Amino acid sequence: MQRTELVKGELSFSRMIQGYWRLTDWQVTTQQLVQFIEQGLEMGITTTDHADVYGAFTEEGVFGKALKAAPHLREQIEVVTKCGILFPCDNQPRVHEKHYNTSTDYIIASAERSLKELCIDTIDVLLIHRPDPLMDADAVAEAFHRLQKDGKVRHFGVSNFTVPQFELLQSRLETPLVTNQLEISAVHSDYLFDGNLDFLQQQRIAPMAWSCLGGGDVFSADEFAPLRKVAERIGEHYNASLDQILLAFVLALPCQAMPLLGSGNIERIRRQVQALDIKLDRQHWFALLEAARGVEVP
Amino acid sequence: MQRTELVKGELSFSRMIQGYWRLTDWQVTTQQLVQFIEQGLEMGITTTDHADVYGAFTEEGVFGKALKAAPHLREQIEVVTKCGILFPCDNQPRVHEKHYNTSTDYIIASAERSLKELCIDTIDVLLIHRPDPLMDADAVAEAFHRLQKDGKVRHFGVSNFTVPQFELLQSRLETPLVTNQLEISAVHSDYLFDGNLDFLQQQRIAPMAWSCLGGGDVFSADEFAPLRKVAERIGEHYNASLDQILLAFVLALPCQAMPLLGSGNIERIRRQVQALDIKLDRQHWFALLEAARGVEVP
Amino acid sequence: MQRTELVKGELSFSRMIQGYWRLTDWQVTTQQLVQFIEQGLEMGITTTDHADVYGAFTEEGVFGKALKAAPHLREQIEVVTKCGILFPCDNQPRVHEKHYNTSTDYIIASAERSLKELCIDTIDVLLIHRPDPLMDADAVAEAFHRLQKDGKVRHFGVSNFTVPQFELLQSRLETPLVTNQLEISAVHSDYLFDGNLDFLQQQRIAPMAWSCLGGGDVFSADEFAPLRKVAERIGEHYNASLDQILLAFVLALPCQAMPLLGSGNIERIRRQVQALDIKLDRQHWFALLEAARGVEVP
Numbered sequence: 001m002q003r004t005e006l007v008k009g010e011l012s013f014s015r016m017i018q019g020y021w022r023l024t025d026w027q028v029t030t031q032q033l034v035q036f037i038e039q040g041l042e043m044g045i046t047t048t049d050h051a052d053v054y055g056a057f058t059e060e061g062v063f064g065k066a067l068k069a070a071p072h073l074r075e076q077i078e079v080v081t082k083c084g085i086l087f088p089c090d091n092q093p094r095v096h097e098k099h100y101n102t103s104t105d106y107i108i109a110s111a112e113r114s115l116k117e118l119c120i121d122t123i124d125v126l127l128i129h130r131p132d133p134l135m136d137a138d139a140v141a142e143a144f145h146r147l148q149k150d151g152k153v154r155h156f157g158v159s160n161f162t163v164p165q166f167e168l169l170q171s172r173l174e175t176p177l178v179t180n181q182l183e184i185s186a187v188h189s190d191y192l193f194d195g196n197l198d199f200l201q202q203q204r205i206a207p208m209a210w211s212c213l214g215g216g217d218v219f220s221a222d223e224f225a226p227l228r229k230v231a232e233r234i235g236e237h238y239n240a241s242l243d244q245i246l247l248a249f250v251l252a253l254p255c256q257a258m259p260l261l262g263s264g265n266i267e268r269i270r271r272q273v274q275a276l277d278i279k280l281d282r283q284h285w286f287a288l289l290e291a292a293r294g295v296e297v298p
Numbered sequence: 299m300q301r302t303e304l305v306k307g308e309l310s311f312s313r314m315i316q317g318y319w320r321l322t323d324w325q326v327t328t329q330q331l332v333q334f335i336e337q338g339l340e341m342g343i344t345t346t347d348h349a350d351v352y353g354a355f356t357e358e359g360v361f362g363k364a365l366k367a368a369p370h371l372r373e374q375i376e377v378v379t380k381c382g383i384l385f386p387c388d389n390q391p392r393v394h395e396k397h398y399n400t401s402t403d404y405i406i407a408s409a410e411r412s413l414k415e416l417c418i419d420t421i422d423v424l425l426i427h428r429p430d431p432l433m434d435a436d437a438v439a440e441a442f443h444r445l446q447k448d449g450k451v452r453h454f455g456v457s458n459f460t461v462p463q464f465e466l467l468q469s470r471l472e473t474p475l476v477t478n479q480l481e482i483s484a485v486h487s488d489y490l491f492d493g494n495l496d497f498l499q500q501q502r503i504a505p506m507a508w509s510c511l512g513g514g515d516v517f518s519a520d521e522f523a524p525l526r527k528v529a530e531r532i533g534e535h536y537n538a539s540l541d542q543i544l545l546a547f548v549l550a551l552p553c554q555a556m557p558l559l560g561s562g563n564i565e566r567i568r569r570q571v572q573a574l575d576i577k578l579d580r581q582h583w584f585a586l587l588e589a590a591r592g593v594e595v596p
Numbered sequence: 597m598q599r600t601e602l603v604k605g606e607l608s609f610s611r612m613i614q615g616y617w618r619l620t621d622w623q624v625t626t627q628q629l630v631q632f633i634e635q636g637l638e639m640g641i642t643t644t645d646h647a648d649v650y651g652a653f654t655e656e657g658v659f660g661k662a663l664k665a666a667p668h669l670r671e672q673i674e675v676v677t678k679c680g681i682l683f684p685c686d687n688q689p690r691v692h693e694k695h696y697n698t699s700t701d702y703i704i705a706s707a708e709r710s711l712k713e714l715c716i717d718t719i720d721v722l723l724i725h726r727p728d729p730l731m732d733a734d735a736v737a738e739a740f741h742r743l744q745k746d747g748k749v750r751h752f753g754v755s756n757f758t759v760p761q762f763e764l765l766q767s768r769l770e771t772p773l774v775t776n777q778l779e780i781s782a783v784h785s786d787y788l789f790d791g792n793l794d795f796l797q798q799q800r801i802a803p804m805a806w807s808c809l810g811g812g813d814v815f816s817a818d819e820f821a822p823l824r825k826v827a828e829r830i831g832e833h834y835n836a837s838l839d840q841i842l843l844a845f846v847l848a849l850p851c852q853a854m855p856l857l858g859s860g861n862i863e864r865i866r867r868q869v870q871a872l873d874i875k876l877d878r879q880h881w882f883a884l885l886e887a888a889r890g891v892e893v894p
Contacts, residue, residue: 097584097588098588099581101580160596164494167496168500
């Protein structure tokens with residue numbers, strides 16, 4: 001599998017990344033999860049994406065059991081996790097309102113909790129999950145500095161940040177933010193044109209791409225019927241499925257986006273990884289864009 | 299009262315700023331105004347905000363009479379005023395269309411008029427009141443240069459400028475713009491997310507915040523009923539009034555916004571200044587944001 | 597006629613530029629076109645704007661016949677052309693979907709085709725016609741580098757690029773982009789406020805302005821009746837026609853926009869060139885803006 005270098009000589013990701021945001025819905029045993037991780041590794045998927053908040057603050061714990069049961073896996077994978085979102089749930093008895101927290105103490109406490117839950121010594125990349133209107137960039141920088149100094153986190157990034165938010169945080173840091181995890185898909189194509197991907201290409205920062213399949217809406221929602229129809233026609237040309245075509249659409253972007261695959265079905269993952277072999281013709285790419293937006297490019 | 303340093307060793311503002319945009323509606327005598335200024339000073343409010351255009355070009359003159367009657371006040375306060383807006387009114391017989399003027403000659407003439415009206419020798423900070431689509435940044439820079447050289451204005455800033463407008467003007471100046479006076483409030487929360495506050499935090503420039511109470515709409519307009527309800531509930535927690543809670547919301551922002559208080563009622567001012575003692579919990583802050591926007595954060 | 601220096605000592609444009617996007621509709625003989633170019637030159641219009649795609653990929657060929665018939669014209673004019681848009685038409689039998697192409701090979705091939713069609717040895721300025729979501733800025737830079745090295749193109753620019761797209765491409769180039777051809781008019785005034793003109797003024801890059809008359813809509817569309825009415829009233833003041841007033845509106849902008857004139861009627865061109873003599877009063881400019889937007893400035 002293609003790999004993307006995020007920090008020269010220090011950090012690279014597999015082009016396709018396994019997302020675990022629905023892990024707790026998969027209803028798998030620890031042994032089944034170990035096998036799933038190993039089957040992913042056989043395909044070259046080494047990068048795994050987590051967040052404290054997934055599964056109402058239980059996803060990291062489930063994944064951690066697999067790493068504990070099969071400790072040899074740790075050195076074969078990259079662990080990306082996130083912090084900053086809080087919402088009322090059983091695991092957060094003191095939370096009564098969905099909110100963000102990017103204070104120094106909270107970031108450090110959350111990262112330390114993630115280390116414990118994941119049963120690892122170091123997080124490869126910690127992301128701020130959502131831009132927080134109350135973010136004091138100096139406070140975040142202080143947390144990052146301490147976590148890095150203590151060997152608890154190797155690198156830092158962000159998720160869903162706009163360009164000014166990215167530049168603000170970067171301006172306070174000693175080391176470069178290594179990625180911005182963004183919603184990138186044919187389904188929500190406005191995100192292709194808001195300047196964020198241009199900025200990342202300029203900075204030579206590869207984004208992680210979430211919701212490449214539009215959160216599944218594309219498979220059923222009426223509004224995406226035109227996109228489905230065109231994608232299926234183009235799929236016949238490449239002998240490819242709808243999800244493969246939509247992933248190829250994201251892979252064709254010059255920002256070198258790294259798609260997150262969210263399925264727990266290894267055969268579906270295997271099929272989606274094959275999207276890497278599809279080089280969408282420009283005319284097909286623009287036909288998909290037109291179908292998604294309902295209008296030709298100007 | 300907290301103070302904010304705008305230019306190291308040269309210029310600082312009180313965290314709360316007295317706005318005089320409705321001074322001419324207050325119906326106060328010069329002696330009453332002197333007393334009002336003194337009562338503000340006792341609370342630590344040293345910074346005063348004016349504009350040529352307030353009171354249809356009469357506000358500065360009213361304030362100037364107080365400074366003339368009580369000359370000891372001048373050295374205890376910072377005088378911020380603005381120029382650039384023109385509209386038809388008795389004091390502008392040659393104006394037949396609301397417009398902006400940021401030409402070299404006009405800025406200088408307006409600043410000189412402000413000096414006369416305010417009965418002072420130097421304006422502490424002169425702001426361009428509105429971004430002018432016809433602004434030639436070199437022409438503004440020339441005006442600023444001459445006014446500074448002649449000792450008529452100490453520092454310059456802007457008001458209601460977007461980031462590209464700010465960067466354009468700054469690129470032509472020898473000295474930093476010291477502030478951008480912006481509409482910042484829970485009531486019009488879109489302004490929290492358009493990148494401007496991120497940019498100012500990055501530049502470590504504290505904005506002046508106008509209309510923190512939404513121009514008063516929040517107290518009565520139906521559309522803000524949900525915000526009122528939540529603010530009142532939270533107000534009970536802090537034993538605080540609606541206006542205090544809304545000011546605390548703005549004060550919590552990491553850009554260190556400096557709220558303008560527009561009331562001429564010294565007891566209301568006294569109550570609003572107490573908002574500085576409220577440290578809004580993050581959950582309360584996000585509850586206000588949700589009530590204002592009608593949706594949770596994502 | 598005023599001239600605008602785009603590259604110091606190397607490249608300047610006439611302030612008014614002859615656009616040829618409808619040349620193939622003019623139904624003129626080569627000899628008539630030669631005469632038209634010469635009449636424009638007598639007025640000082642030296643800069644000519646083309647694109648591979650105009651006239652469904654036939655416009656450059658028609659213009660090239662004039663240059664071939666009257667070779668003395670070449671050294672008196674600047675030739676600007678564009679590439680990157682493709683759509684299904686007789687001249688593009690392999691194109692089945694409107695799309696953009698900014699690959700290295702395509703840009704070079706298109707520029708070489710333009711040279712042949714235009715019967716010239718060097719393109720003065722080659723523009724990327726539309727921002728391409730698939731633009732790999734390094735690939736464009738490689739094409740520009742080769743075309744410049746081979747003497748096929750002297751300078752490069754863009755058209756319809758946003759600020760982040762402009763900055764992305766510029767970041768990869770050895771020489772400055774010399775212009776951004778943008779839609780600028782009273783009719784579509786949103787473009788005056790999106791930051792692009794502020795950025796260009798900051799960079800001291802003069803945009804070429806297309807559709808200054810709103811593509812003709814302003815002369816008839818109901819939605820522009822208020823603008824027509826105000827423009828006609830103001831026109832009486834300057835003894836100027838509607839098109840002259842609308843051009844004067846664009847010429848008044850501090851970014852030094854260079855309007856494209858699209859007519860093939862030399863008398864209309866002569867009239868429009870006279871807009872250069874109109875110095876719109878600020879109040880008139882803002883009255884036009886208000887009529888176009890339906891609201892006063894704030």
